[in-house]
Amino acid sequence: MALAPVWIAGAGMTPFGIHRDLTVKQLTAQAVREALADASATTKDVEAVFFANTTQSPLEGQHMVPGQIAVRELGIQGVPVVNVENACASGASAFHLAVAYVRSGAADVVLAVGAEKMNVEDRALAMSVFDGAYDVSAPEELARVLRHLGGEADRPAGPSSSFMDIYAAMARNHMDTYGTTQRQLAVIAEKNHRHSVDNHRAHYRKPMNADEVLAARALAFPLTVPMCAPITDGAAAVLVCSERGLARLGSTASVRVLASALATGSDRDFTTFEGHVSGVAARRAYEQAGLGPEAVDVAEVHDATAFGELLQLEVLGLFGPGEAAAAGERGATSIGGALPVNPSGGLVSKGHPLAATGLGQIFELTEQLRGRAGARQVSSARVALAENGGGFHRGEEAVASVVMLGAQ
CATH class of the missing domain: 3.40.47.10 (Thiolase/Chalcone synthase)
Structure with missing residues (x-):
């Protein structure tokens, strides 16, 4: 069975390294804003978010809803936000779910984002x-x-x-x-x-x-x-789109999934x-x-x-x-x-x-x-x-x- 075409309209990534003065929210914001700008999109275009994180729970006590907290202040509000934990494959799993969500017809513009702040005082x-x-x-x-x-x-x-x-x-x-x-x-x-x-x-x-x-x-x-x-600390984000989503954004994405x-x-x-x-x-x-x-x-x-x-x-x-x-x-x-x-x-x-x-x-x-x-x-x-x-x-x-x- 032929799968519906899915495209990467935009991608963003912070520098990876030690970011003692930045929070998970701030790292997330950097990567998401770059991905949206790359796609000539705004937060209002995002119809769903799959947010990946593995360490904020044990390191900071943020045991639940990290994604909702991380993206809300960006202006991504009201849409489905799903938190993804799949060990070191969490980011790729968030991407996989975003692709499946778009292919299913549930949405046309979906954001996958992963963020970690792992460098803490207690080594x-x-x-x-x-x-x-x-x-x-x-x-x-x-x-x-x-x-x-x-x-x-x-x-x-x-x-x-x-x-x-x-x-x-x-x-x-x-x-x-x-x-x-x-x-x-x-x-x-x-x-x-x-x-x-x-x-x-x-x-x-x-x-x-x-x-x-x-x-x-x-x-x-x-x-x-x-x-x-x-x-390492850092964040990365990818905006996944259907052909209809690309047309809505006016994007000429050059990378197909x-x-x-x-x-x-x-x-x-x-x-x-x-x-x-x-x-x-x-x-x-x-x-x-x-x-x-x-x-x-x-x-x-x-x-x-x-x-x-x-x-x-x-x-x-x-x-x-x-x-x-x-x-x-x-x-x-x-x-x-x-x-x-x-x-x-x-x-x-x-x-x-x-x-x-x-x-x-x-x-x-x-x-x-x-x-x-x-x-x-x-x-x-x-x-x-x-x-x-x-x-x-x-x-x-x-x-x-x-x-x-x-x-x-």
């Missing part, structure tokens, strides 16, 4: 939010899965989230299976730190070479700090790629778009660690199992290579304000498809893919989103 509290992204009723199950995946590993003293242990165990499993090396992970981090230099919205803009990455503070082997995403797919993990042999949640979402997206992985010109994938990028490239079918590390070494995933990945700098360098991350990926790819990415521009980009994962359950991400966009 331990900020780190603790990640402990709510797996099954808290069965911590022994998480420990068992990690031992099965990657064996035992020393965890040096110093702050880090529980997800660094998760990614480290997955990385060790990949190393044992395919011979992947720690230096190959450092090369991925080097590439993303290099890409972020030309992104004025990125949390980090300092280049690092592989030797510097390897010499940095160690986390659970094989990860070091520069291989991992920082604690080719596919948006969500998947949830399932019981399987989690030491293999078969049935991986991101692969399930990707297959749905490829079917919706009528395109395969070979059609993708540029991708933004969920590199909460450098290993996360490697894993997703293989699960998504962009490279074969065990092939992504070597591709990174030969420059295939760098800007100018065969398939540029994370030209924004990725989560490792651009930053990872959890619920804003998926929408930040879509912002970057919208810029790429419009030819507005400046020094980061991927030549002749026509088809883009964003993968955003969240949480962890029984050996893989609890949820995965794959979005495909096309230039018109």
Whole structure:
């Protein structure tokens, strides 16, 4: 069945970084105003809002209605506002719901927005939010899965989230299976730190070479700090429209939503790629778009660690199992290579304000498809893919989103 066409009319994003003097409301306002201006729209044009946030509840005590509070002062009033929490995939999930809402005919102009203020005085509290992204009723199950995946590993003293242990165990499993090396992970981090230099919205803009990455503070082997995403504040917003909505705005949107797919993990042999949640979402997206992985010109994938990028490239079918590390070494995933990945700098360098991350990926790819990415521009980009994962359950991400966009 053919799906009704949906377009991105506008996108906005704050700089990602540490914003101690800004609130969730203020970050939201910056991103929304930029997205509306990009679409030549006003708040009066917005017919519904899907608002993503994961940390305001534990960090600030705003346990309910954060979206209504964040957008009301902008002048978005009276319309449906739905709050979305889906771990690190919250922003992509808000986008998915906005696309579905428009395709259903319920509205013609819908806003998806994600915002986080994660840098608070209590650093331990900020780190603790990640402990709510797996099954808290069965911590022994998480420990068992990690031992099965990657064996035992020393965890040096110093702050880090529980997800660094998760990614480290997955990385060790990949190393044992395919011979992947720690230096190959450092090369991925080097590439993303290099890409972020030309992104004025990125949390980090300092280049690092592989030797510097390897010499940095160690986390659970094989990860070091520069291989991992920082604690970041920021917001991103995307205005999604039907063709009727575009006509009403007088917009000439140049980016079409080719596919948006969500998947949830399932019981399987989690030491293999078969049935991986991101692969399930990707297959749905490829079917919706009528395109395969070979059609993708540029991708933004969920590199909460450098290993996360490697894993997703293989699960998504962009490279074969065990092939992504070597591709990174030969420059295939760098800007100018065969398939540029994370030209924004990725989560490792651009930053990872959890619920804003998926929408930040879509912002970057919208810029790429419009030819507005400046020094980061991927030549002749026509088809883009964003993968955003969240949480962890029984050996893989609890949820995965794959979005495909096309230039018109």
